Amino acid sequence: MHDGRAYEAETDGILVKVRPSFLAGQSDPAAGRWVWAYQVEIVNLSAGPVQLVARRWEITDARGHREEVRGPGVVGEQPTIQPGSSYSYASGCPLGTASGSMVGGYSMVDDNGRIFEVAIPAFSLDVPGERRVLN
Template identity: 75%
Template sequence: MHAPPAYTAETEGVVVRVRPSYLAAQSDPAAGRWVWAYQIEIVNLTGAPVQLVARRWTITDAYGHVEEVRGQGVVGEQPVIEPGDSYSYASGCPLGASSGSMVGAYYLTDVDGRMFEAVIPAFSLDVPDTRRTLN
């Protein structure tokens, strides 16, 4: 088995890396439910600590249904990431279609209290080995 692809973006010295994977055991295509997990790694390449305080996601399925998700922190935490360190977590996303995409941003503060947005790169949610037809 190979590792899922990594999607990476860097904003102001903060690198966000995403690795999505399809969860066949939790999905039920006959009932119109497909589930993905995604592993996130946030790396602080700046010279000072940053704190992740909020997030924003835009989730789009293959039918064009768009869902916006906003919230404080990630997985119940608002981590401080020291210079040269990283923070990782895993989460998931159910869809009512067999494919889709996610994109978003983390809102971070620096030591001066300035808030900035770190891009979460757009990534694809695809069922492995599914034949695709481009129109």
């Protein structure tokens, strides 16, 4: 399922890897619905534990329509990631166009109570074999 290329960003010793893939079986182009899954791995390369407490996504479709999504944790969890460990989850995104992009950030708290934002790398949502049209 996750056959797309990986996108990576590192902030303050926290590495975020995202691998999107198009879900043809859940998409219905005739009805204007394209669906992608994305697998996220968050690796703690820092010296102390961190807790992911919130997320923020900016989703942009091929027409330039931008939607912002905010919420606590990810997939119903607010995981604590120990040094040298990682946390992975999968989620999805429907769009009304055949291409788009996502970018965002996670709010983290370290063991000293410091709150900081970790970048989620920008990544493309593209139907395999389709011409990319992105504002």
